[in-house]
Amino acid sequence: MSDVKNILLVGVGGQGTILxxxxxxxxxxxxxxxxxxxxxxxxxxxxxxxxxxxxxGKKVYSPIVGKGEADVIVAFExxxxxxxxxxxxxxxxxxxxxxxxxxxxxLMGQAEYPTEILEELSAKASVLAVKAAEIAQSLGNSxxxxxxxLGALVRAMNVEGVDWKKAVASSVKESFIELNLKAxxxxxxx
Amino acid sequence: xxxxxxxxxxVARGAYEGGTVFASAYPGTPSTEILExxxxxxxDIYCEWxxxxxxxxxAAIGASVAGVRSMAAMKHVGVNVAAxxxxxxxxxxxxxxxxxxxxxxxxxxxxxxxxxxRNYAAAARVLMLEPSDSQEAKDFMKLxxxxxxxxxxxxxxxxxxxxxxxxxxxxxxxxxxxxxxxxEKKIKKFVATPANGKVMRKNMVQRLKDMEDYAxxxxxxxxxxxxxxxxxxxxxxxxxYAREVFGEEASYLKLGxxxxxxxxxxxxxxxxxxxxxxxxxxxPYLENHLKMAGIACIGKEVIPEYDExxxxxxxxxxxxxxxxxxxxxxxxxxRPPTLCAGCPHRGFFYALSKKKKVMITGDIGCYTLGxxxxxxxxxxxxxxxxxxxxxxxxxxxLKKAGNEDLRVVSVIGDxxxxxxxxxxxxxxxxxxxxxxxxxxxxxxxxxxGHQENPGTGYTLMGESAVEVDIPKLCQAIGVKxxxxxxxxxxxxxxxSKVLDEAMAKDEPTVVITRWPCILKKFSxxxxxxxxxxxxxxxxxxxxxxxxxxxxxxxxxxxHSGERVEIDPAxxxxxxxxxxxxxxxxxxxx
Numbered sequence: 001m002s003d004v005k006n007i008l009l010v011g012v013g014g015q016g017t018i019l020x021x022x023x024x025x026x027x028x029x030x031x032x033x034x035x036x037x038x039x040x041x042x043x044x045x046x047x048x049x050x051x052x053x054x055x056x057g058k059k060v061y062s063p064i065v066g067k068g069e070a071d072v073i074v075a076f077e078x079x080x081x082x083x084x085x086x087x088x089x090x091x092x093x094x095x096x097x098x099x100x101x102x103x104x105x106x107l108m109g110q111a112e113y114p115t116e117i118l119e120e121l122s123a124k125a126s127v128l129a130v131k132a133a134e135i136a137q138s139l140g141n142s143x144x145x146x147x148x149x150l151g152a153l154v155r156a157m158n159v160e161g162v163d164w165k166k167a168v169a170s171s172v173k174e175s176f177i178e179l180n181l182k183a184x185x186x187x188x189x190x
Numbered sequence: 191x192x193x194x195x196x197x198x199x200x201v202a203r204g205a206y207e208g209g210t211v212f213a214s215a216y217p218g219t220p221s222t223e224i225l226e227x228x229x230x231x232x233x234d235i236y237c238e239w240x241x242x243x244x245x246x247x248x249a250a251i252g253a254s255v256a257g258v259r260s261m262a263a264m265k266h267v268g269v270n271v272a273a274x275x276x277x278x279x280x281x282x283x284x285x286x287x288x289x290x291x292x293x294x295x296x297x298x299x300x301x302x303x304x305x306x307x308r309n310y311a312a313a314a315r316v317l318m319l320e321p322s323d324s325q326e327a328k329d330f331m332k333l334x335x336x337x338x339x340x341x342x343x344x345x346x347x348x349x350x351x352x353x354x355x356x357x358x359x360x361x362x363x364x365x366x367x368x369x370x371x372x373x374e375k376k377i378k379k380f381v382a383t384p385a386n387g388k389v390m391r392k393n394m395v396q397r398l399k400d401m402e403d404y405a406x407x408x409x410x411x412x413x414x415x416x417x418x419x420x421x422x423x424x425x426x427x428x429x430x431y432a433r434e435v436f437g438e439e440a441s442y443l444k445l446g447x448x449x450x451x452x453x454x455x456x457x458x459x460x461x462x463x464x465x466x467x468x469x470x471x472x473x474p475y476l477e478n479h480l481k482m483a484g485i486a487c488i489g490k491e492v493i494p495e496y497d498e499x500x501x502x503x504x505x506x507x508x509x510x511x512x513x514x515x516x517x518x519x520x521x522x523x524x525r526p527p528t529l530c531a532g533c534p535h536r537g538f539f540y541a542l543s544k545k546k547k548v549m550i551t552g553d554i555g556c557y558t559l560g561x562x563x564x565x566x567x568x569x570x571x572x573x574x575x576x577x578x579x580x581x582x583x584x585x586x587x588l589k590k591a592g593n594e595d596l597r598v599v600s601v602i603g604d605x606x607x608x609x610x611x612x613x614x615x616x617x618x619x620x621x622x623x624x625x626x627x628x629x630x631x632x633x634x635x636x637x638x639g640h641q642e643n644p645g646t647g648y649t650l651m652g653e654s655a656v657e658v659d660i661p662k663l664c665q666a667i668g669v670k671x672x673x674x675x676x677x678x679x680x681x682x683x684x685x686s687k688v689l690d691e692a693m694a695k696d697e698p699t700v701v702i703t704r705w706p707c708i709l710k711k712f713s714x715x716x717x718x719x720x721x722x723x724x725x726x727x728x729x730x731x732x733x734x735x736x737x738x739x740x741x742x743x744x745x746x747x748x749h750s751g752e753r754v755e756i757d758p759a760x761x762x763x764x765x766x767x768x769x770x771x772x773x774x775x776x777x778x779x
């Protein structure tokens with residue numbers, strides 16, 4: 001049980017979290033781990049919470065990660081990092097996209113987007129803040145932000161023996177392979 | 191070869207490997223992806239979207255009677271719709287093996303209720319299998335087809351959201367091509383008249399005994415002994431949670447076949463351990479069987495009877511250990527689901543929300559989100575197709591009570607209209623109703639992720655098909671020409687005018703809003719009919735007086751802070767916000 005590692009990808013519908021988790025889990029399978037991945041999403045196509053949870057090790061039972069158990073959490077949206085930090089274990093790492101998608105109550109002016117999230121979370125955990133949208137945009141397409149974050153996550157996971165480039169290349173359309181490989185590298189080498 | 195698959199992909203693979211020839215379903219989360227993955231095997235499996243779950247199961251029954259292996263898939267509430275044929279099919283039995291997949295949704299991730307369909311297996315007396323991960327989803331689907339033929343019964347394969355939507359490793363196998371069983375007319379078997387039914391019912395008693403014997407000996411109901419202190423009886427994904435929490439400290443009886451319940455096995459297992467825990471989601475299904483047999487166990491005294499389980503809940507329930515996590519000093523704002531930017535339902539609901547004295551009966555689909563603020567334009571939501579009939583009932587009741595000032599508007603999507611709304615509209619028209627029905631035709635089944643339906647002009651297998659003409663269909667069941675309106679939902683004034691006209695009439699009226707879902711892959715016909723060229727709206731900050739009228743349309747592209755701004759990345763240029771701006775500050779760019 002103790003050898004199982006837990007990774008959470010949390011974000012907002014439409015950000016490409018599911019593609020990133022697909023690449024992650026396929027890379028881990030290729031490397032010979034037992035892997036379970038769970039997608040948790042609600043009713044909306046866009047704009048609602050999305051999280052995927054990946055567990056890998058010699059033998060994995062539950063597909064769900066418990067509170068205080070995640071080794072790494074990558075938040076594709078800043079407020080989602082705040083929502084999910086209680087799933088991080090002591091000494092775990094967080095990769096946080098410095099990117100805001102206000103939820104409906106905030107858009108409506110009924111609530112304020114929380115301020116100083118990075119400062120708050122950095123005081124409690126090891127946080128790497130990434131301006132993934134700007135990085136992806138500089139590479140040609142802001143939509144590749146998910147793969148920038150994947151690169152940063154993989155670096156934080158510190159797992160050996162996985163051919164990540166192959167996993168990226170086999171999961172995206174041919175015309176986007178080059179962009180996504182660059183995005184992955186940019187995230188990995190932050 | 192091992193590959194990583196969701197439970198739904200694995201069910202599809204199991205259907206393929208198990209020699210299924212016919213598959214049908216109505217899309218419903220969390221079951222939708224089963225048929226979406228079966229279509230990959232369309233060379234071997236004929237597959238289709240049915241207009242509803244009853245039709246899907248009946249078609250699978252027909253295929254079975256005709257001599258091939260078949261399946262139908264649906265979400266838990268879909269089985270309610272299909273329950274009528276299911277209960278009789280349990281009497282007749284099969285020719286080719288037939289599996290009904292029920293995907294339950296503990297925790298209601300995207301459902302209107304939480305029901306435990308293990309009760310259906312017991313009520314209908316059909317054999318039930320419960321996989322706990324993707325590998326078992328594939329294996330049990332295949333096994334289900336075999337057991338269906340062996341015991342001459344339909345088989346219920348009971349999945350849950352977590353098994354459907356989680357991925358795990360699956361060992362792939364080859365397809366078994368079953369010979370078609372030559373058709374024979376068997377009136378006594380397949381004609382469920384009372385005289386035949388009485389015989390079938392008696393035979394069912396023997397069949398249940400045979401199935402129970404099998405349940406007591408099948409390798410998918412195997413105990414795993416680790417010690418004698420604690421024994422855990424469990425099934426489905428609950429096994430994975432229990433295994434996580436108890437580890438090697440407990441012995442397990444993991445049941446893969448849970449109807450008939452293997453009572454001998456339960457007694458034997460319970461006799462070998464000091465304390466028995468029953469770890470199961472939702473209803474005390476296994477627990478009740480144990481307690482009725484006088485076997486002491488701990489179940490729902492500690493394990494919640496509602497919501498999805500997880501290791502934290504089980505650990506807290508059994509050991510009283512609350513999971514600890516890092517606490518932040520501030521809270522995240524809730525992120526409720528919302529209609530997408532550019533959703534064609536937004537304009538319609540905005541216009542409807544401005545009408546006074548109206549009761550709005552709603553239905554199941556993306557448009558149920560019209561109930562959320564700021565639109566708040568839905569008063570009820572029960573089940574698929576129910577909006578029109580409950581709206582009809584409400585309108586007749588209001589008329590009888592002399593309260594006709596309160597008008598009733600019933601809203602329903604295109605796929606839901608085909609599902610069962612058409613029956614309800616027939617009821618309202620034939621019985622001289624006076625509610626206004628609005629069919630929100632976004633040219634696709636939106637909520638479940640864009641499945642074809644009888645109105646889209648394509649089949650699941652990608653062939654073009656004859657589209658149902660919704661206006662003509664309404665006319666055919668008696669809606670008068672002058673009571674039928676078609677409107678672009680993005681044009682607020684037109685929607686408002688049409689609603690006023692329709693709601694003023696004391697006859698059944700139908701408004702069809704027609705604009706494609708903004709996220710769908712547009713068909714050549716869509717591109718021809720609608721102006722779908724990319725557009726954006728932007729706010730001229732000099733003209734903006736910050737009245738925030740545009741914020742009131744609830745579009746996720748409009749951000750309200752010190753300034754009100756439109757996010758160009760998400761805006762689709764539907765212009766609904768532009769139409770509500772009193773200062774002409776929003777322009778198309």
